[in-house]
Amino acid sequence: MRRVNSTTITGFILLGFSDIPSLQHLFFLVFLVTYIVTLAGNLLIIVLTLADPALHTPMYFFLRNLSFLEMCYTSVNVPKMLRNLLSGDKAISFIGCAMQTYFSFFLGGSECFLLASMAYDRYVAICKPLHYPVVMNRKVSTGLAAGSWLSGLLMSFGHTSMVFILPFCRSHEINHFFCDIPPLLKLACGDTSRNETAVFMVAMSFVTFPFMLILMSYVFIISTILRMPSGEGRRKSFSTCSSHLVVVTLFYGSACIMYLKPNSSYSPDTDKFLSLSYTIITPMLNPIIYSLRNKEVKGAFWRMVRRRSSVLQPEP
Numbered sequence: 001m002r003r004v005n006s007t008t009i010t011g012f013i014l015l016g017f018s019d020i021p022s023l024q025h026l027f028f029l030v031f032l033v034t035y036i037v038t039l040a041g042n043l044l045i046i047v048l049t050l051a052d053p054a055l056h057t058p059m060y061f062f063l064r065n066l067s068f069l070e071m072c073y074t075s076v077n078v079p080k081m082l083r084n085l086l087s088g089d090k091a092i093s094f095i096g097c098a099m100q101t102y103f104s105f106f107l108g109g110s111e112c113f114l115l116a117s118m119a120y121d122r123y124v125a126i127c128k129p130l131h132y133p134v135v136m137n138r139k140v141s142t143g144l145a146a147g148s149w150l151s152g153l154l155m156s157f158g159h160t161s162m163v164f165i166l167p168f169c170r171s172h173e174i175n176h177f178f179c180d181i182p183p184l185l186k187l188a189c190g191d192t193s194r195n196e197t198a199v200f201m202v203a204m205s206f207v208t209f210p211f212m213l214i215l216m217s218y219v220f221i222i223s224t225i226l227r228m229p230s231g232e233g234r235r236k237s238f239s240t241c242s243s244h245l246v247v248v249t250l251f252y253g254s255a256c257i258m259y260l261k262p263n264s265s266y267s268p269d270t271d272k273f274l275s276l277s278y279t280i281i282t283p284m285l286n287p288i289i290y291s292l293r294n295k296e297v298k299g300a301f302w303r304m305v306r307r308r309s310s311v312l313q314p315e316p
């Protein structure tokens with residue numbers, strides 16, 4: 001399995017969690033269940049927001065877009081990771097690794113801006129309710145979503161190409177469970193200072209900047225909620241906002257630590273567990289937090305179940 005110092009690059013080895021062999025099967029089981037829950041939860045949101053006319057609003061358009069993105073995002077890394085946990089062969093081809101890096105940065109970067117667009121949508125809806133239909137019209141919401149996807153796509157293309165033109169002549173063993181840029185840079189033998197600057201700039205513009213915008217939106221949202229006259233409405237909006245803030249902080253916080261920390265404090269083991277939070281945990285939590293706790297979505301769900309059961313059992 002060890003191919004250290006080979007001169008031709010045929011591929012890499014994803015070491016994953018192979019330093020804790022006793023937990024491989026447990027990890028496999030946990031990640032498999034998480035993956036299935038993620039796909040099912042997000043698919044349910046896509047179906048509900050498409051089928052129910054009450055959910056044809058900008059907020060649910062963004063939510064559907066986020067669910068679609070999360071399904072793609074987890075599918076870039078998790079199936080390969082599950083395979084590696086079960087088999088001894090942990091190899092990934094050079095092209096496969098480049099594709100994995102490209103799609104995780106593309107989808108991850110798009111998610112950063114999509115979450116910010118969703119926070120902006122809530123800010124306008126709660127703080128400027130009278131302007132909401134005009135400010136968040138169809139054109140603006142599709143534009144914000146399309147802009148998020150496009151910026152992720154372009155950023156990832158530049159960023160990934162910069163890494164894969166580097167010579168990899170040291171070890172080919174990536175101490176991570178997917179092809180991510182910081183562990184890849186550890187293996188490159190050329191000058192990686194430009195890549196490190198790029199990682200810093202991308203992290204600032206795709207993680208820190210949208211995170212600041214989101215925090216600002218929520219400061220305005222929360223101060224508006226606190227001025228609401230009804231105690232019931234206040235408590236409900238407050239619980240919704242705080243659960244949004246928890247997932248958002250988990251996602252951006254872990255990405256910030258991962259990509260913004262100084263290179264000298266690189267520790268593969270902490271990094272592996274840190275990246276689990278944005279590759280596995282937030283994609284699973286997002287559908288739960290954003291909608292399954294939400295009355296409108298629950299209503300749409302029961303309406304759909306009733307419609308289906310009346311189709312299956314026609315009146316005699």
Ligand SMILES: *[C@@H]1O[C@H](CO)[C@@H](O)[C@H](O)[C@H]1NC(C)=O
Nearest residue numbers: 064065068141142143145146
């Ligand atoms: C997400 O948004 C983009 C851009 O507006 C749109 O083209 C795409 O169809 C949307 N995807 C889903 C699943 O709603």
